[in-house]
Amino acid sequence: EVQLVESGGGLVQPGGSLRLSCAASGFVFSTSSMSWVRQAPGKGLEWLSYISPSSSPIFYADSVKGRFTISRDNAKNSLYLQINSLRAEDTAVYYCAKRGALDVWGQGTTVTVSS
Amino acid sequence: DIVMTQTPLSLSVTPGQPASISCKSSQSLLHSDGKTYLHWFLQKPGQSPHLLIYELSNRFSGVPDRFDVSGSGTDFTLKISRVEAEDVGVYYCLQTVEFPRSFGPGTKLEIK
Numbered sequence: 001e002v003q004l005v006e007s008g009g010g011l012v013q014p015g016g017s018l019r020l021s022c023a024a025s026g027f028v029f030s031t032s033s034m035s036w037v038r039q040a041p042g043k044g045l046e047w048l049s050y051i052s053p054s055s056s057p058i059f060y061a062d063s064v065k066g067r068f069t070i071s072r073d074n075a076k077n078s079l080y081l082q083i084n085s086l087r088a089e090d091t092a093v094y095y096c097a098k099r100g101a102l103d104v105w106g107q108g109t110t111v112t113v114s115s
Numbered sequence: 116d117i118v119m120t121q122t123p124l125s126l127s128v129t130p131g132q133p134a135s136i137s138c139k140s141s142q143s144l145l146h147s148d149g150k151t152y153l154h155w156f157l158q159k160p161g162q163s164p165h166l167l168i169y170e171l172s173n174r175f176s177g178v179p180d181r182f183d184v185s186g187s188g189t190d191f192t193l194k195i196s197r198v199e200a201e202d203v204g205v206y207y208c209l210q211t212v213e214f215p216r217s218f219g220p221g222t223k224l225e226i227k
Contacts, residue, residue: 035216037164045156045164045207047216059214062116100211101154101169108163 002026002104004096009109016086020109022079022096030074032099036081038092039108046092049081086113117142117210121219129227134195136222138208143188144171145212152212155184155193158221159204167206168193200226 008020022034036048049070050059058070069082079096093108118141128134144153151171158164166175171191172184181196195202203226208219 044205044221045158045209045218047209047218050214050216061215095163100152101166102156102164102209103166103169103175105163105165 002098004098004104004106006094006096006106006109009094009111011112011114012086013115014087014113016113017082017084018086018111020081020083020094020096020111022081022106024077024079024098027098027104029077034070034072034079034099035097035102036068036070036079037095037097037102037105038090039095040089040092043092048094051079083111086111088113116215117144117213117217119208119210119217119219121206121208121222123222124220125223125225127225127227128195128198130200131197134198134202134224136193136206136224138186138191138193138219140189140191140210143212144210145188151187152210153184153186153191154209154211155182156207156209157202157204158207159201162204164207198224198226202226 003025005023031053033052035050038046051070067085071080091113095105095108097105120139122137144151153171155168156164167178168184183194185192205221205223207221
């Protein structure tokens with residue numbers, strides 16, 4: 001069964017950092033592009049970042065460029081999102097999804113930015 | 116950047132009746148490889164989004180054939196031939212023809 005499991009979310013103060021992880025199983029992770037998408041409470045979906053199978057190229061939404069860093073470890077079948085300088089508006093559920101068409105999504109991990 | 120719009124933003128449908136959702140892009144989603152990189156997702160209440168249709172008109176695994184898509188270039192329509200109770204949720208279109216990717220605002224489907 002193809003599965004993506006996010007982790008690493010939590011409550012963090014403004015200005016803090018988090019590293020989100022996405023564990024992949026059931027497919028050949030090393031040949032699949034991956035993306036991060038988030039959803040603020042009661043809002044729609046926002047695409048954040050893309051990473052190719054080889055880790056190059058990488059793309060970001062303008063809203064997170066310079067603060068978010070996507071990476072992957074193909075040996076560990078894992079995708080990561082480093083989030084720095086967190087703001088209240090980063091409060092959201094963060095999803096990882098595979099391939100260009102985002103054909104499989106994880107269950108999401110919740111990030112709450114609050115003092 | 117490509118801007119995606121959807122109409123209506125909400126609709127209420129009687130079971131067994133058809134439903135239609137429009138998605139428009141500010142630029143053509145037709146790639147030079149001949150594919151149209153427009154995809155549709157459904158997010159059921161309390162769940163993660165899941166893929167319904169990819170590359171304009173291909174139903175993803177397990178998606179019933181009462182879901183269909185028409186359109187080309189910049190104008191697209193998702194049609195549900197006979198709405199069922201399990202179809203409730205928010206429908207999103209997504210373009211992946213270029214970066215940054217962009218979603219439509221979503222269309223909430225409710226059952227009357």
